[in-house]
Amino acid sequence: MDLEGASVGTFLMFAGALLSTGAIAGVIAGLLGVGGGIVIVPVLYYMFTLLGVDEAVLMHVAVGTSLATILATGLSSTLSHWKRGSVDLDLLKSWWWAIALGVLAGGTLAGNISGGALTAVFGVVALGVAANMMFRKDGAALADKLPGAPLKQVLGGLIGGISVMMGIGGGTLGVPTLTLFNYPIRKAVGTAAAIGLIIAVPGTLMSIYFGWNQYKPQPYALGYVDLLGVALIIPTSTLFAPLGAKIAHTINPSSLKLVFALFLGFTGLRMLYDVLL
Known part of the structure; x- marks a missing residue:
């Protein structure tokens, strides 16, 4: 961002604003296993808009910067869940x-489409996931476990690409994918935190590569x-991620899913509003 000449x-x-965002994102990362990006991306989007x-x-830039912060936040959250035994290593x-x-596929596509298209992807997917988490009945699942190959790998690829x-x-x-296949919510959250690291490492590198000659502030x-x-x-997000993980192991699972859905729904509506209006 260009802050030259700013007071x-x-x-x-x-x-x-960003230090506070980091704290909120850290708690959410630990609580929901989302790496904090669901909060960081929209905040960065609006902050960068104000900065021209x-x-x-x-x-x-909002996406690339968010992915880089997840490298730290996701690691802190994953370690916290690991200590509580809620990371499924066999699945990973x-x-x-x-x-x-x-x-790799999603990052390549993201590097070659418009910012408006990226924003629309964010909004649509966030709303879809929020609706699923909010309106799906507790215990409702498609199957008792994840499908075998190759559908299992296709699901993993879609999670990585869209994320x-x-x-x-x-x-x-x-x-939501794991709970759809009868995973306990706490184990799904812990494992998803680790998945965030698998996404953030190559995702950050690709953001650097595709934006090398495009964004030079x-x-x-x-x-x-x-x-x-x-x-x-990063400082506050990393500091507060363990607090979110602790809360995740003390509140009712239904409340956890409701909090997750509310954040996604609000964020999705806000981003789509900016794209369409």
């Missing part, structure tokens, strides 16, 4: 490569990854 007051307001970032790359071992391939286009961790799609960026935004969000 001290403007910079402090901007810094305070070119509309052509606005959503790309059989699924990681399909997720990674999906990330990287939205700039989010694995929880937004991973949690010097000296604050590497491609579509805004380093100042990352530096302001």
Whole structure:
């Protein structure tokens, strides 16, 4: 972002907003396994709008910067869930490569489509997942376990591809997908936090690559990854992620799903509103 010429007051307001965003995103990352991106992407989108970032790359920068923050937030959240035994290593071992391939495909597509299209993807998917989590009856599932190959790998690829286009961790799609196949909500959340890392690592690198010659607000960026935004969000997001993981193990699972759905629904409506109106 370009803060040259901005007043001290403007910079402090901007810094305070992102530090607060990091804290909220950290709690949500630990609570819902979403890597915080569901909060970070829209906040960055509006902050960058206020700072005059070119509309052509606005959503790309929000997505790339969010993915970079998930590297830290997702790690903190994953470790917290790991200590509580809610990360399914067997599933990750059989699924990681399909997720990674999906990330490569989705990241390539994201690097070559318009910012408006990326924003629409974010809004539509967020609303769909919110509706699923809010209106699906407790215990309702398609099957007692995940399907076998190749459908299982296709699901992993879709989670990776769509998530990287939205700039989010694995929880937004991973949690509802796993619970749809009868996974306990807490184990789904913990495993999704780890999936977020599988998405964030290649996703961040691809954002740097595709944005290298497109977004140059010097000296604050590497491609579509805004380093100042990352530096302001990561400290508080990492600090607060363990708190979210702790809360996830103390509240009612139904309440957890409702919180997840409300965040997704609000975010999806807000992003679609900006695209369509």
